[in-house]
Amino acid sequence: MSSLLELKNVSKIYGDLHALDNVSLTVDKGEWIAIMGPSGSGKSTMMNIISCMDKPTSGQVIFDGDDITKYSRRKLTEFHRDKIGLVFQQFHLINYLTAVENVMVAQYYHSMPDEKEALEALERVGLKDRAKHLPSQLSGGEQQRVCIARALINSPELILADEPTGNLDEANENIVLDIFRQLHKEGTSLIVVTHDPEVGEVAQRIIRLEHGRIASKK
Template identity: 40%
Template sequence: MILQANKLCKEYDQGEKRIFAVRNATFSMEEGEFAAIVGTSGSGKSTLLSMLGGIEKPTSGEVILDGENLYEARDDRLSEIRNRQIGFVFQSYQLLPVLTLRENILIPQMIAGGGSKYYMEELCDLLGIRDRLDHLPSEASGGQQQRAAVARALVNKPKILFADEPTGNLDKQSAKELLDLLMKTREKLGQTILLVTHDPEIAARADTIWRMDGGVLEKEGGTARC
């Protein structure tokens, strides 16, 4: 098992009101699996993804990635895990506008202190953007920018790729092409993928579908609450 979460809860204080964003979520994934979490806006799915990816600390519960408890790790170790073992793709691309696509893609390797230029170019061939690498994000289409964001997320060969509404800013054709490319990375690289979406058509291509509603995560009829 590559990823496991046990009884994750996330609570916020909003004035005198207590908000339960995620309620006692239990989750697991196998290596090489493609799983999707589907739910409407505000259901808690992005908060859950942030906790699973080591970005946002849960109020309670644990996340274990490849046998290591993320929230028992020291801050420097957690940063290392996020850089080397986890890849993140966001809806808004989050590319630095003053850097070329190539420079954006290489940022994780620079932070890690080096990496394979050949592997980066192989990734860009796979994603169909090698001829755009020396262009700025403003000179690329939305689909090309999101492919560059995927390449950046994969360049350090992470154990798992988290994708938070990666097709949300794309038209239908570009969204289909991006999803096809994600499936290709899984086929060619054996990549484990966890994708969050509100689109049931996208979720339908996953091996496993989880549903989030009101902070409650459900798979095949099983629910858990705190």
């Protein structure tokens, strides 16, 4: 299987702190990996670097053959738009837009908003009947599912999820993991940062970070 993402000797240094220390990692196309580790181990830094929201101090991040650390601002915008889907622990829905409008915002920046497609994406996460509700009218689990529908609407090659079940109860956690399983089955690559061993277990591989270094790969 060809690689989708490759981190080559990536370091991120803040003063004396090595948030990431010479990390190398390869993620294949269609692979589902979990990144685990205690607080301060570098998980979020790694996610920010992979999602191009932060630049490494040294090293290369190769996505589909391109070193994305060298991207211009315009290329980075295109990368966010076309290549990745982001799922956040805090959901980050726009609070004055309905569920379907929140999904359509991702379409708006990607290509052309299409309410029918957005409703289909909400249907995939079991929320078609909640499409016209504002985030404040949705439960945490429902908001996370809207966030996932938004992440998958543009069919990205990679979905990056940062603690996607961190704020959810068990029932909603299972719903989210089922959606991830479905996406994985359809060939979408997934990188999930989590504290939760149960969430980590469903991934194909678990990368454990400690003090900015990969402690183990499983």
